[in-house]
Structure formats: structure tokens, C-alpha cells
Amino acid sequence: MHSLLAKIENQLSQLTEAEKKIGKFIIDNAKLVPNMTTKDLSKKTGVSEASVVRFCKSIGIRSFKSFKLELVKDLTLSETDITDFSILQKKDSPYELFHKVTYVNKHAVESTLSSLDKNELNKAVESIKTAKKIIFFGVGGSATAAFDGHYKFTRLGFHSVMAHDFHYLITLIPHLSKGDIFIAISMSGKTKDVLELAQFAKKSGATLIAITNIDKSPLYKEADIRLCTPNVEQDFRIGTIASRMTQLNIIDTLYLSVFNSIGENLVNLYHKARKEAVRLRR
Template sequence: MPTLIQQIKNRLNQLSEAEKRVGRYITRYPELVPNMTSKDLSNKTDVSEATVVRFCKSIGAANFKTFKLTLAKELPLSKEDLTDFSSLKKNDAPYDLFCKVTQLNKQAIESTSLSLERKQFEKAVRHLKEADKIIFFGVGGSAIAAMDGSYKFSRLGYHSMMIPDFHQAAATTPFLSPASVFVAISMSGKTKDVLQLAQLVKNKGAHVIAITNAAQSPLLKMADIQLCTPAVEQDFRIGSIASTMTQLNIVDALYLSVFHLSSDHLIEQYREAREAVIKFRR
């Protein structure tokens, strides 16, 4: 299937002159567009905002926002891939590699703002705030973000857990309610344990929040709430944590958002917990 940029190039001659200006700009500077508003793009190409919208529909996107999201998913995170086995063949000095890894992880986190939809994130925060139970689940590297989420939300007083064993996690699903939330974390969105648990949760009427890549993820289609992470690693990789960084970033933002909404009655409990930790510190 051709990329969005290739589709634009293929259809360029079929567009109006004004739409062609939009298309040429996007194919020349695709990395700038996801951070633009429709007004920004109209100013850059000297056309009306209505022309920008018509251009998006001509390419097959419902609106400019959908167009930007699709484009952002296709843009390469970095010109240099450090996450697959080819990186082991390069003669980088250790400190040089440290600098490259730091830059890659920074880019991964910054790219999340392009792949994540605001309405979906705010919906996730609302459901988590009102949840009676929260189950975080992930396998492999995604288990790190799941453990972090469980720990943080338990500090807010929620019945929050991360159960690493699939069968034990499945045994908890009969006790879920429509007010419960299952946070399914998977880079590929294809992990069978995660998909099967998500289906069990949906059968109970509980909400499924997916933190997963947007491209070709079965989990994304199954979820009630979709928190998309950018594609920053190949599926066959050496264990770099770029994708985990994006997952942790989303979990942290969810935690702080719920904390912010509940802070009036949590400050005193936090002070008590802090005093207890200091008292028993060894």
C-alpha cells in the first residue's frame, strides 16, 4: 500500500491549482506538517483554510486532524535506527552511542504528542478517575510500564494492580464491573495474552484502554479508548527501550492528570505516606 506522501504525488495532477500548492508543500516538508494547524498550513501555501480541508478530503482523509495523524505515523522517527541488529555493526564509541540513544529516546517521547489524540487521552483520564478497579497488563518490555502504572495509581488510593501471570489475571475478570478499567499495554498490539484478557474484560462490560502502536494493531481496534504510541522500533529488535519510554510517558501523564483532578483530598494522605516512609527508612 502506498504511503500518504506517495498517494499525494500520484494524485497531484488531479487536484486544483490551490490544492496542488498544499500537496507540493507537504511532500517537500512532511516533518513540519504534524505540528501545524490548518491555518498555519494555509498561510504557508497562500491558500484558504477551506482549501486545506478540501485537499485532505481529496487525498481520502476525513479532516485535517486525521490527515496529520496518518502522516505522523508514517514519518521516520530518526534517520538512524539504533533499535535493530544492524546497529551492532557500527563502530560507535560508547559515549557516542550514549548520545545517540539519548537523542532517540528524546525523539520517541516527543513523537508521542503527534500520535496521541487529545480527546482519547481526556476520555481515559475521566474513566480512570471514576474507576472502582484498575488492572494494568503488559508482557515483556510492556510489563515495565504496566508495573509503573499499577504502583502510581495505588498511591492515589485506587484498587490498582498489575498481575504478571495470565491465568491469575484472567481469574480476576469475573469480579470486574462496568466501572472497572483494564489498561492493556503492548507495542505491537498483537500479543495473544493481552488480546485475550482484553476480550474477557469487554465481556464483563468494563472499559479497555489500549496503549499501543497505531499501525496494524488488533488491540487498537478492540479498545474502547485508544492511546497511540509512535512506531519507534522494529518488531524484531535488540531490546532498546524507546518504545517503553513512550509507554511510560503516557502512563505518567495519566497518573498526574488524575492526581491533579483529585489533589484536594489527596494532599493530606500523601503527607502521611511521606512521613511513614521517612520514619521507617533504613
């Protein structure tokens, strides 16, 4: 049973008769409650709206609105595979899906705290700081994180490249040398295009940094530095959602870590870019 529902069940004996009615209804109909008002719940349970508010306070939650948010969170985290095809059977409303997406993404990002190794992260930051060239590459949903990394490190003054064209990168990779970086991004770590370019970059002398799931995939084994994301989605899914958030979280961490080290030398350049951007506004 979900943690909030378990808490309610454990505290039933300590509640008033009216509050017990509310608690039992919620345990039996948990998925209905997030769409209910205090008036709806009071009618269903035959108690007053004030009793609903008192029930929430009795279990340590200040309002019914906060209670519903906590309940949605618990229900969602028990069904984190919102990108699998079973979603077709659930027929959630857009607002229910909004809540589920929000909490699944939040859970995915928080799970990265367990999957990412501190020492590997430090090695990645130190390697990037001294690089002359950085290539980011990912396909499908991972291309979003690759482009974001390219954009952010361009702002830091690095010669940064991201391209979708496999053959273009084949012509570029031989120009990499020791100290340069190839950042390969793949949830599964098994995508052939990503693996082929990663291996080619490594042969050219570049340091291979992989942003990939914690499973010991071919990309994981090939990488010099592994920035691992948690397993938050199935390989066959309707779209990349939570896994993309974990990748972007790592990209943001790399960017801020490098900026924190060299940013003092870039502040004037950031101001120049900002001034020009403001001038061009209509």
C-alpha cells in the same frame, strides 16, 4: 542530508576561507566530529582553534560543544533504529551510544505529541477517575509500563492490579464490572496474551483502554479508548528502548491528569506516607 549539515552547506559561500575548510571537512566526515576537540579539528583542517569557534558562531551556535551536541542529535535521528541488529556493524563507543539513546528516547517522546489523540486522552482520564478497579497488563518490555501504572495509581488510592501471571488475571477479571478499567499495553497490538485478557475484560463489562502503536492492530480495533504511541522501533529488535519511553510518557500523563483532578483530597495521605518512609530510613 541532515538539517545541520544542510545548513552548513547552504552557508559555505558566506563563510571565510578558514571557516569553509572547517565546513567542508564536517560535511565529508560528520560522524568523526562528535569525538573531536577544537584542537583535533583545527589540525585536520589546517586552521586555528579560534577559527573553529568562529565557525560555530557563524552558523548560529555559541560553542563547539553545543555544535557537537546538535550534530549528534541530527545524526542520531536519521538512524532511530538503534535497537535493530545493524548496531553490531557500527561499533559505537559507550559514550556515543549514550548520546544516541538519549536523543532517540527524546525524539520518541516528542513524536507522541503527534500520535496521541487529545479527545481519546480526555476520555481515558474521565473513565479512570470514576473507576473502582484498574488492571494494568503488558508482557515483555511493556510490562515495565504496566507495573509503573499500577504503582502510580495505587498511590492515588485506586484498587490497582498488575500481575505477570495470566491465570491469576483470568480469576480476577470476572470481578470487574461496568466502570472498571483494563489497561492493555502492547507496542505491536498483536500479543496473544494481552489480546485474550483484553477481550475477556471487555466481556466482563470493563472499559478497555489500549496503549499501543498507532497502526490499526487487533488491540487497537478492540479497544474502547486508544492512547496511541508512535512507531519508533521495529517489531524484531534487540530490546525495548524508545517504545517503552512512549508508554511511560502516557502513563505519567494519565497519573498527573487524575492527580490534578482528585489530588486535593489526597495531600494529607501523601504526607503520611512520606513521614513513615522518612522514619524508616537508616
